[in-house]
Amino acid sequence: MSSFEEAETEETVTCLHLTLYHPGQAEKMMFRCLNFLRREQVRADDAAKFGRDSTLCRYNLMDTRVSRIQFSLQFYRKLHTSEYGFEIKNLSKKTKLTVDQTELGYLNKIDLPWRCIICFGDYQILAEIQEGEAVDYFETHLHLAEAPILQERCLPSLQPIPENGISPSFSLSQGKSPTEIDENEL
16 A cells, blocks of 8 residues: 555645725734734634734734724534534624624624624624534634725625616516516517
């Protein structure tokens, strides 16, 4: 047998990609203590805490308007499955945290969707979970956004726009019901 055949099976690692934005990041440099260059490993039994207190938080935001501990992300295994997830908990007594459209007060927590936008104060964080199999740790990979995340990642319209460019709501508002037209009839 070759050494390739005898090698340990490589596990994939769950990675939490976090893209951070603040309108004053260029002048105030509140992200200067964060590592944007490479992924970081976090033990599964540790909570990834964000805030301004460097003794308590793994991810420091250099801003006096941020709480000492703003929020935490806890890695866990879902009950009766082999799937892993994250829960986010607001640890700020003064600032509400919003995950997509869900507002969290102090000590409120929810499961983090596989892709969502976390907001508090002027901060916007796009969180995306890349699934893996490892149980002892997960990774975080931080990215810096150049433009506001909320404007950059607008949800697409739920109504399709027809090729003729006339919105269906416009034609329905004139009392006509939609009809199917063969493209050769136009």
